[in-house]
Amino acid sequence: MQVEEHLFRRESGRLVTALTRIFGLDNLALAEDVVQDAFCRALEVWKIRGVPDNPSAWLMATAKNRAIDVLRRQKTAQRCAPELERLFKSEWTLVPTVSGLFDPSVIKDDQLRMMFSCCDERLSQTSQVALVLHLLCGFSASEVAAAFLAGQAAMEKRLTRAKKVLSSSKHLFDLADREFAERLSSVQRAIYLLFNEGYQSASGEAATRVELCREAMRLAQALLDHPLSATGASHALCALLFLHAARLPGRVDAAGELLSLFDQDRARWDAGLIERGRRFLELSASSDELTEYHVEAAIAALHAAAQKVEETDWAGIVTCYDALLRLRPTPVVALNRAIAVAQAQGPSRGLEELERIPDSERLAGYPFYHAALGELERRRGALDIARGHFCTAHALAKNAAERRFLERRIEECSPEMSLTPVPAG
Amino acid sequence: MSEFVYLYRGGQRGASPEQSEQIMQKWVAWLKQLEDKGHMKDRGQPLESEGKVVKGDGKLITDGPYAESKDIVGGYTLVQAKDLTQAAELAKGCPIFDRGGLVEVRPVMEM
Numbered sequence: 001m002q003v004e005e006h007l008f009r010r011e012s013g014r015l016v017t018a019l020t021r022i023f024g025l026d027n028l029a030l031a032e033d034v035v036q037d038a039f040c041r042a043l044e045v046w047k048i049r050g051v052p053d054n055p056s057a058w059l060m061a062t063a064k065n066r067a068i069d070v071l072r073r074q075k076t077a078q079r080c081a082p083e084l085e086r087l088f089k090s091e092w093t094l095v096p097t098v099s100g101l102f103d104p105s106v107i108k109d110d111q112l113r114m115m116f117s118c119c120d121e122r123l124s125q126t127s128q129v130a131l132v133l134h135l136l137c138g139f140s141a142s143e144v145a146a147a148f149l150a151g152q153a154a155m156e157k158r159l160t161r162a163k164k165v166l167s168s169s170k171h172l173f174d175l176a177d178r179e180f181a182e183r184l185s186s187v188q189r190a191i192y193l194l195f196n197e198g199y200q201s202a203s204g205e206a207a208t209r210v211e212l213c214r215e216a217m218r219l220a221q222a223l224l225d226h227p228l229s230a231t232g233a234s235h236a237l238c239a240l241l242f243l244h245a246a247r248l249p250g251r252v253d254a255a256g257e258l259l260s261l262f263d264q265d266r267a268r269w270d271a272g273l274i275e276r277g278r279r280f281l282e283l284s285a286s287s288d289e290l291t292e293y294h295v296e297a298a299i300a301a302l303h304a305a306a307q308k309v310e311e312t313d314w315a316g317i318v319t320c321y322d323a324l325l326r327l328r329p330t331p332v333v334a335l336n337r338a339i340a341v342a343q344a345q346g347p348s349r350g351l352e353e354l355e356r357i358p359d360s361e362r363l364a365g366y367p368f369y370h371a372a373l374g375e376l377e378r379r380r381g382a383l384d385i386a387r388g389h390f391c392t393a394h395a396l397a398k399n400a401a402e403r404r405f406l407e408r409r410i411e412e413c414s415p416e417m418s419l420t421p422v423p424a425g
Numbered sequence: 426m427s428e429f430v431y432l433y434r435g436g437q438r439g440a441s442p443e444q445s446e447q448i449m450q451k452w453v454a455w456l457k458q459l460e461d462k463g464h465m466k467d468r469g470q471p472l473e474s475e476g477k478v479v480k481g482d483g484k485l486i487t488d489g490p491y492a493e494s495k496d497i498v499g500g501y502t503l504v505q506a507k508d509l510t511q512a513a514e515l516a517k518g519c520p521i522f523d524r525g526g527l528v529e530v531r532p533v534m535e536m
Contacts, residue, residue: 008442036442043445044438047452048471048500140443 008039011056012138014107015063017114021101022067022084025117026167028135034070038063064102068095111136112226115219116173117166119186127162128190129197134159137215147197147212175228184229188237188293191220195241199248200398210248217241235284236293242277243300246270257408258401262309274304295324314344331363339372347379367396371406378413387413426505428466428533429512431519433502435495436526451520459504464515467503474499495525503533 012035019031042055042062052058071088087097100106118131126148133139133147145155173183198212220241223234250264259265281297299320306312321337334357342350354360354373363369374389387410394406439445459465474497478489490497506512509532516528 008446012442039442040439040445043442043449044471044499047449048456048468048502050456050468051449051453140441143443 006138007055007059009138009143011059012039013136014111015060016135016138017111018102018107019063019067020114021110021172022071022088022098024170025172026170028163028167030070034066035063038066060102064098068098071098108222108225110172112222112229113172113175115187115222116175116183117169119183119190120165121182121186122165123162125189125193127158128186129194130155130158131162131166132190132194132219133212133215136219147209175226180228184223184231185233187223187229188220188233191216191223192237192240192293194219195244199244213241213245213248217245232284232287232289233291233293235280235286236291236297239277239280239284239297240293240300242273242280243297243304246273246277246304252401256401258405260405261303266307269304277301277304290323290327292324292327295320295327299324312343314340318344331357331359331369332366334358334360335363335366335369335372339375342376342379347376350376351380365396367393367398367402367406369393370396371409374409374413378409383413383415427508427512427535428503428505429509430531430533431469431502431504431516432498432529432531433500433519433521434498434527434529436499436521436524438524448520448524451523455518455520456502458518459515464504464506465502466505469500469502471500472498499526 015035015038016028016031019034020028023030039059039062042059046052046055071094084097087093101110115132115136118135119128123131130144130148133144134141139147141156141159142152144159145152148155177183195213195216198209198214198216217238220234220238223229224238246269247261247264249270250266250268251259253259277297278301281294281301284294284297299317302313302317302320317340318337321333321340325333325337335354338350338353338357341353351373354369354376357363360369370389370393374386374393377383377386377389390406390409390413394403394410397403397406439448456465456468474494475488476490477486479486504512504515506515509530512532513530516530519528521528
């Protein structure tokens with residue numbers, strides 16, 4: 001029997017959560033140590049005896065036994081979760097109580113509470129996302145650093161600081177807390193950011209980043225498993241992630257190069273994910289609440305509905321962007337709206353909208369802004385101007401795939417190429 | 426075919442779960458190919474690094490077995506091979522060498 005890839009990553013989130021519930025959030029470090037230790041011991045045995053048929057169950061049993069050992073040894077040290085202390089003190093109740101906390105449905109609820117704990121408002125959004133990846137998704141500090149394209153030492157420091165903040169409370173976040181609604185929106189935001197982190201550069205050369213998208217989808221679905229967190233916004237978030245994830249296979253061509261939404265082979269979009277995304281979107285209308293996730297998911301659904309770019313309901317998309325702009329009046333949203341206007345009414349109208357964006361200077365460092373200017377100028381036939389914009393975008397691009405994409409555009413706008421401008425619409 | 430015991434001595438354990446996972450995969454692959462080639466008699470067992478030593482006339486019990494971690498037997502496997510030379514040759518594939526350990530190859534005494 002071969003062990004699956006990333007076994008530790010998959011299991012550690014559940015085990016760390018169960019042990020944190022047992023030892024208390026203020027003993028997070030102990031919980032992590034016990035999990036690491038249990039895992040390393042299991043591997044020492046497996047390396048000679050071979051991997052058992054159900055490695056997950058073995059790991060869980062090992063972690064459970066280690067937890068009981070720790071509790072017996074530290075009975076007087078009062079290191080465990082306060083509400084459980086009494087039960088842990090008696091040999092009669094110790095083992096059944098610990099076993100109960102390892103029950104899959106209990107772990108599931110506790111993981112949700114852990115996710116809420118990680119999204120503490122005292123932490124920056126980046127730290128919240130890093131903590132979720134580390135504690136719930138089992139990414140090591142170096143893997144989290146790679147996910148954020150950050151240095152390992154800096155990420156270790158960030159995680160250590162963030163864990164210190166968490167351990168100032170003894171309990172995992174209580175879903176009955178009166179701050180629940182606020183915290184829920186932080187959790188949704190963190191999941192959204194995690195997905196974006198993976199999606200923005202999920203190209204062939206960075207396949208690991210697709211894993212970030214998958215983790216975000218898993219966490220978002222976990223919100224739907226609990227009646228308190230299964231709100232309209234949570235459904236809308238799921239819809240958004242699934243509809244976007246459906247496009248992942250089409251985002252790169254056979255050579256691993258990034259393709260724009262306009263050039264993608266839509267046959268490669270994942271029909272199953274689109275269907276599930278649509279279903280989530282229907283369920284998201286269960287309340288009156290209208291969030292950014294609802295609108296963004298609606299836009300993604302309109303794209304998904306078009307078999308070809310030309311069949312896209314651009315007027316509908318512009319209407320959605322109008323709504324999004326009211327909910328989130330940022331230059332980036334205005335930029336996307338202008339692109340939709342250009343599709344609906346031609347590149348000149350799009351350029352007018354781009355010029356009209358208030359605070360457009362905030363977009364100066366954003367490569368997609370210059371790429372959009374270049375694209376619309378190119379379609380208008382102003383190749384020289386377009387080329388300049390693409391060059392600016394190229395200088396600002398954040399990864400190699402983006403740069404290569406822009407290099408192709410720059411080449412297409414170069415004087416020696418006699419390209420017919422693409423007709424508007 | 427004669428029988429031999431591989432005694433695994435020393436060899437650092439993985440520093441992180443991911444690293445331990447990689448080390449384990451290599452061991453699993455190595456032992457599997459010994460098995461596939463018909464050399465495996467008994468996979469044996471891994472051993473804890475702690476233990477006690479009982480010795481002398483006074484049967485004195487001390488913590489042991491060795492002070493040096495590089496000498497500690499971390500596990501054993503029973504294999505079968507044509508002769509000691511072949512048994513030693515087969516041991517060369519053991520992943521313990523990546524981690525600074527060694528394999529002691531000892532023939533099982535025959536009557």
